[in-house]
Amino acid sequence: MHRVNDGHAPFLPGASSPIARLVEAFHRLPGIGPKSAQRLAYHILRAPEAEAQELADALVEVKRSIVFCAQCQNLTSRTPCDICSDGSRDHHSICVVEEPLDVLAIERTGGFGGVYHVLHGVISPADGVGPEDLKIGELLARLRDVETEVSEIIVATNPNLEGEATAMYLARLLRPLGIRVTRLARGLPAGADLEYADDVTLSRALEFRQEVQ
Amino acid sequence: MPGRVPRVVRTPAIVLRHRRLGEADRIVTLLTPGRGKIDVIAKGVLRARSRMAGHLEPLTLVEVVLAHGRSMDVVTQAQTIDAFPAAHDDLDRLSAAMYLLELADRITVEHADAEGLHDLLHVALVRLARGDGQQVVTRTFELALLDATGFRPELTACLRCSMPVAAEAAWWAPAEGGVMCASCARAHQDAQPIDATALRVLRAFQTQTYEEAGRIRLTDELAARMEQAMHALMRAVVERDLKSAQFVSAARRARVAGEGIEAAIDAARDTAGDDEE
Ligand SMILES: [Zn+2]
Numbered sequence: 001m002h003r004v005n006d007g008h009a010p011f012l013p014g015a016s017s018p019i020a021r022l023v024e025a026f027h028r029l030p031g032i033g034p035k036s037a038q039r040l041a042y043h044i045l046r047a048p049e050a051e052a053q054e055l056a057d058a059l060v061e062v063k064r065s066i067v068f069c070a071q072c073q074n075l076t077s078r079t080p081c082d083i084c085s086d087g088s089r090d091h092h093s094i095c096v097v098e099e100p101l102d103v104l105a106i107e108r109t110g111g112f113g114g115v116y117h118v119l120h121g122v123i124s125p126a127d128g129v130g131p132e133d134l135k136i137g138e139l140l141a142r143l144r145d146v147e148t149e150v151s152e153i154i155v156a157t158n159p160n161l162e163g164e165a166t167a168m169y170l171a172r173l174l175r176p177l178g179i180r181v182t183r184l185a186r187g188l189p190a191g192a193d194l195e196y197a198d199d200v201t202l203s204r205a206l207e208f209r210q211e212v213q
Numbered sequence: 214m215p216g217r218v219p220r221v222v223r224t225p226a227i228v229l230r231h232r233r234l235g236e237a238d239r240i241v242t243l244l245t246p247g248r249g250k251i252d253v254i255a256k257g258v259l260r261a262r263s264r265m266a267g268h269l270e271p272l273t274l275v276e277v278v279l280a281h282g283r284s285m286d287v288v289t290q291a292q293t294i295d296a297f298p299a300a301h302d303d304l305d306r307l308s309a310a311m312y313l314l315e316l317a318d319r320i321t322v323e324h325a326d327a328e329g330l331h332d333l334l335h336v337a338l339v340r341l342a343r344g345d346g347q348q349v350v351t352r353t354f355e356l357a358l359l360d361a362t363g364f365r366p367e368l369t370a371c372l373r374c375s376m377p378v379a380a381e382a383a384w385w386a387p388a389e390g391g392v393m394c395a396s397c398a399r400a401h402q403d404a405q406p407i408d409a410t411a412l413r414v415l416r417a418f419q420t421q422t423y424e425e426a427g428r429i430r431l432t433d434e435l436a437a438r439m440e441q442a443m444h445a446l447m448r449a450v451v452e453r454d455l456k457s458a459q460f461v462s463a464a465r466r467a468r469v470a471g472e473g474i475e476a477a478i479d480a481a482r483d484t485a486g487d488d489e490e
Contacts, residue, residue: 033235125311125457126230126271126318132463137477144478161271161301165311165460168304172467173474191262198267200296 019045071142073118073135075100083115090114092151096139096170098122098158106156114154117142123169124162131169139170143177152180159186159201220281224248225294227334228273229318233259241269241288242318243277246331250321253279255288265291272297272310274335297342308464309347312457313337313354319451320362333357340423348436349418349427351461355443356419364450367391368416373401380409380416387445411438437465 019041026037044052068074069081076082083089083103093114097103103116119134143150155170157163171181187205188197197205226243229250234240237259244250258266268275268291278290300310317334337354341347359365371378371394372386384398385391385407392412398404414435418426431439444458466476 031233031236123460125315125455125460127232128456130456130459130463131477137479140474141478144474161307161311164301165304165307168307169460169464169467172304172464173477176474189261193264196264198270198273198296199293200270200298200301201267203298 071146072116073120073138074103074116075118091146091148093154094139094150094152095154095156097156098163098166102156112154114152119157119166122157122162123166131166134166136170136173140173143174143179150179152182155181155183159184159204221289222279222281222286223276224279225274225276225331227314227317227331227338228269228271228275229314230271231255231269239269240285244317244321244331244334249330250318251286253277253286253288254282255291268293270296271314272300272338274338295339295342297338299344300338300342304464305347305461305468306341306344308457308461309351310338310341312351312455312461313341315455315457316355316358316447316451319453319455320358329361330358333361345427346431348431348439349423349429352415352418352439352443353423353426355447356415359446359450364390366419366446368412368419371397373397380412383407383409383412385412385442385445387442387449390446390449407442408435408438410435411442415439415442433465440465 022041022044023034023037026032026040027034029037032040044055065077066075067077067079069076069084070079071084072081074081074083090113094117095106095112095114096117096119097106098119098121100118100120103118106112106116117135117139119136119139121129121134123129123131123134153170153174155167157166167183171183174181185204185208186201187208188194188201194202224245224247226245229242229244231239231241234254237257239255239258240252241255242250242252255265255269257263258269260266265288269288273293274295274297276290276292276294277288279286280289297310300306313334317330321330333354337350340350356366368391369377370392372389372391373393374397376394378392378394382395383392383406384395384401384404386393386398386401386404388403389401392407393401393404414429414431417429440462444455444462447458448455463476
């Protein structure tokens with residue numbers, strides 16, 4: 001068996017060996033550096049075969065059974081998804097987010113009773129992503145075709161350059177439809193320190209200040 | 214000690230872009246006055262309590278303190294000098310700013326002698342943020358950038374036969390870097406006729422001062438033609454598609470009520486069709 005070195009050099013015993021393939025596959029995952037990839041691969045090598053099989057099955061199963069919800073484009077095992085088919089939710093209000101994980105984050109707050117639309121990304125020219133690469137056309141088609149009148153679109157993209165550009169582009173596209181488009185307020189995160197806040201965040205926090213209750 | 218890299222450097226810089234590095238760090242691409250374009254490591258900026266994160270966003274003029282690192286320098290302090298807040302308030306200005314950043318990034322090689330590029334970009338961003346016309350700011354930046362990098366386009370004489378070309382009879386050859394006369398252009402697949410007024414205004418932008426250029430009135434249609442010609446030229450110079458240029462055009466099209474909606478729905482239908490194949 002190959003010995004895994006835990007030094008600094010990447011562990012690649014022959015570019016086409018099964019281990020190298022596994023390390024490479026882990027390395028392609030977000031947030032996994034070469035060393036973590038080696039560690040994960042080594043863990044799999046030492047684990048019982050059943051555990052490896054379980055992981056392999058789960059990977060294949062998720063790719064086979066998870067689809068895009070035809071309405072909100074979120075990842076789901078059935079379409080329309082649980083949120084879209086929930087009659088008790090407010091279907092007049094759509095919250096637009098970048099990623100499926102953002103839906104979970106907003107659901108956790110329990111403060112939003114409407115439905116969602118997942119863009120699966122954000123306009124980011126530096127990364128080669130334009131509006132045509134996102135689920136924007138699907139949102140517009142949904143607004144045009146759906147029977148329920150939508151009264152508000154809440155754009156909940158991240159408060160950075162790409163998120164702002166995406167929000168403003170959506171607002172401009174939607175203007176002719178006469179739907180109210182809002183954007184999440186931008187302010188200081190909990191635990192922040194005024195002294196170190198950047199200028200844009202601080203000025204937005206001032207602009208959207210609220211009465212002390 | 215002479216000849217040795219100082220361990221700590223303080224410099225102004227414009228943040229061009231960043232990319233994730235591992236769990237909490239980022240590689241930030243900076244355009245500096247003294248060292249041109251450099252990649253630096255910003256540690257811990259993806260953590261919620263990072264003190265530097267907000268200061269190292271693209272489209273920020275920042276003062277950074279860099280510690281000399283093994284492969285890349287490491288940011289130890291970052292303080293915003295100008296975040297160009299007014300450039301964030303309007304989609305046309307914001308998309309134009311993203312285009313300027315991408316151009317500055319793509320046209321420069323890391324550590325290459327980029328003297329003057331930082332100042333060119335800074336001046337253009339200041340002009341955008343104070344509300345100058347997006348067209349005049351962008352076009353004069355493109356032309357100045359091409360001058361500074363040795364790609365000055367030829368707008369008056371034919372690139373083939375060197376004879377002066379009248380604006381009415383000019384053809385646009387982006388891959389060659391300027392205009393051609395009608396007879397030379399015939400042998401050239403890449404050349405296309407260019408609107409005479411658009412070319413005249415580009416000539417004026419290339420030779421006049423910024424203040425004079427700013428006094429030229431541009432209709433939306435004329436601006437769109439100039440934009441198309443210059444985007445094609447810049448694409449040829451950097452030898453790749455400029456996604457931000459496409460976004461500038463998409464933002465302008467979306468201003469025409471309804472047009473953007475139909476285009477976006479068509480684009481979605483096209484990708485859905487690809488999936489089925
Ligand atoms: Zn759904």
